[in-house]
Amino acid sequence: MSIPPPPHGTVICVALNFRAQLEELRFDVPPRTPVLFLKPENCITGHLSPVPHPAGVEAIQPGPALAVVIGKTGRSVCAEDALSLVKGYTLFNDFSLPEESFFRPPVRTKCFDSSGPLGPFTIGRENVPDPHDVTLQCRVNGELRQEGSTRELVWRIPELIEAITSFMTLREDDVIATGFPPGRVDVRAGDTVTISAVGLLELTNPVVAEAP
Amino acid sequence: MKRARVRSEGVEHDVTVESDGSLRTREGRNLPEESVTWLPPRHGTILAVGLNYRDHASELDFKAPEDPLLFLKAPATLTGHKGLCAYPEGAAHVHYEGELVVVIGRPARKLDRAEALRYVSGYTIANDYAVRDYLENFYRPNLRVKSRDYLTPLGPWIVDAAEIEDPHSLSIRTYVNGELRQEGSTRDMLFDIPALLAHVTSFMTLKPHDMILTGTPKGISRVVPGDEVVVEVERIGRLASRMVSESPRAD
Numbered sequence: 001m002s003i004p005p006p007p008h009g010t011v012i013c014v015a016l017n018f019r020a021q022l023e024e025l026r027f028d029v030p031p032r033t034p035v036l037f038l039k040p041e042n043c044i045t046g047h048l049s050p051v052p053h054p055a056g057v058e059a060i061q062p063g064p065a066l067a068v069v070i071g072k073t074g075r076s077v078c079a080e081d082a083l084s085l086v087k088g089y090t091l092f093n094d095f096s097l098p099e100e101s102f103f104r105p106p107v108r109t110k111c112f113d114s115s116g117p118l119g120p121f122t123i124g125r126e127n128v129p130d131p132h133d134v135t136l137q138c139r140v141n142g143e144l145r146q147e148g149s150t151r152e153l154v155w156r157i158p159e160l161i162e163a164i165t166s167f168m169t170l171r172e173d174d175v176i177a178t179g180f181p182p183g184r185v186d187v188r189a190g191d192t193v194t195i196s197a198v199g200l201l202e203l204t205n206p207v208v209a210e211a212p
Numbered sequence: 213m214k215r216a217r218v219r220s221e222g223v224e225h226d227v228t229v230e231s232d233g234s235l236r237t238r239e240g241r242n243l244p245e246e247s248v249t250w251l252p253p254r255h256g257t258i259l260a261v262g263l264n265y266r267d268h269a270s271e272l273d274f275k276a277p278e279d280p281l282l283f284l285k286a287p288a289t290l291t292g293h294k295g296l297c298a299y300p301e302g303a304a305h306v307h308y309e310g311e312l313v314v315v316i317g318r319p320a321r322k323l324d325r326a327e328a329l330r331y332v333s334g335y336t337i338a339n340d341y342a343v344r345d346y347l348e349n350f351y352r353p354n355l356r357v358k359s360r361d362y363l364t365p366l367g368p369w370i371v372d373a374a375e376i377e378d379p380h381s382l383s384i385r386t387y388v389n390g391e392l393r394q395e396g397s398t399r400d401m402l403f404d405i406p407a408l409l410a411h412v413t414s415f416m417t418l419k420p421h422d423m424i425l426t427g428t429p430k431g432i433s434r435v436v437p438g439d440e441v442v443v444e445v446e447r448i449g450r451l452a453s454r455m456v457s458e459s460p461r462a463d
Binding site for chain 1: 256257259279281282283284286287288289300321346348349350351352353354355356359360361415416417418419
């Protein structure tokens with residue numbers, strides 16, 4: 001039994017948004033603005049749905065993120081007003097091939113089918129007293145393999161909304177996956193991946209071999 | 213057959229564009245062109261290809277890529293034929309990019325080159341504007357450069373694939389205020405349409421209405437508010453748009 005993903009429009013993700021990862025990568029010129037990428041509709045899947053491991057690929061890597069769900073249309077929203085645009089929160093898991101470079105848009109690495117579980121459902125923002133103090137975990141076959149906290153976000157939610165709406169309109173049910181903790185782990189067909197926003201939400205997906 | 217989507221008196225219609233230019237709704241009603249707003253044709257996921265013409269790649273001082281340079285476009289960036297494009301305040305390097313667009317007709321996964329064109333239902337035109345002021349070396353070209361609201365005119369219509377015998381022999385021309393500024397041919401694509409479809413579907417499933425913007429030839433240049441820009445692709449049509457200044461607060 002799988003659960004369809006919650007209603008969603010455009011799914012925007014933020015890469016390189018944890019301080020430790022940025023510090024470790026030591027770019028000569030660090031990003032001036034949030035590093036954004038899109039997960040198109042063929043990626044989006046729900047809780048308990050299988051994630052096919054693409055044939056010919058050594059490993060894929062989950063990426064847990066607290067996802068902001070937009071509640072109303074906004075353009076040129078300043079950071080002070082930004083949280084009024086937020087309807088609630090859910091989880092997004094950015095399955096990805098390992099990234100060797102951040103220079104070109106991550107299409108082949110991140111847009112394989114069902115590589116973006118979303119859900120299991122959206123919780124109202126009143127249930128998350130401080131979205132910048134949420135512990136994110138990733139368990140593989142029950143074992144804790146990755147952990148981080150939204151306290152470590154480089155660009156916080158109001159800044160992300162300000163930056164995105166400075167050039168594009170956000171609409172109801174658009175989703176922003178706010179950042180992925182460093183230290184991604186390899187998973188393979190047969191593994192079960194559970195990401196969680198501790199005390200709030202859990203999103204589980206089995207990894208299966210890709211159909212020919 | 214040319215298929216388009218228009219809005220007339222607040223209602224959206226799927227229409228066919230008849231040989232005399234009239235727009236016929238599914239119910240068989242004719243809509244006068246002057247009464248409609250052109251909308252972007254029905255679309256799903258929108259992929260685009262950068263540096264897909266050798267002369268354009270060298271114009272930007274880039275070596276031609278070994279694999280297609282793909283990026284995704286957020287749907288909010290689309291606007292229809294004769295639409296207004298909002299010029300970003302303070303930008304200095306806003307460049308048009310005239311392109312042939314491939315429209316997918318049925319679910320497509322792991323296609324061979326030889327069969328790929330059978331999955332194409334039609335062709336349309338895009339002007340894939342870039343705001344080069346905002347380029348950064350992370351996921352380049354970044355969303356801010358390529359997914360800005362109302363900065364990707366698409367249309368006016370989709371021409372059925374059956375009517376385009378060879379999509380690799382079409383001229384592309386871009387005019388600014390009537391002056392020819394960009395001219396090329398789809399024969400000069402580095403990765404032709406079967407190669408693009410085989411590559412994309414090797415890792416993701418394309419669905420009906422998904423689109424691929426196939427890249428722009430040499431001849432990009434700046435536009436400014438007030439410019440009338442027309443992209444013409446042989447046998448497909450002419451896609452017009454006008455650049456206007458954007459108010460700093462659009463909400």
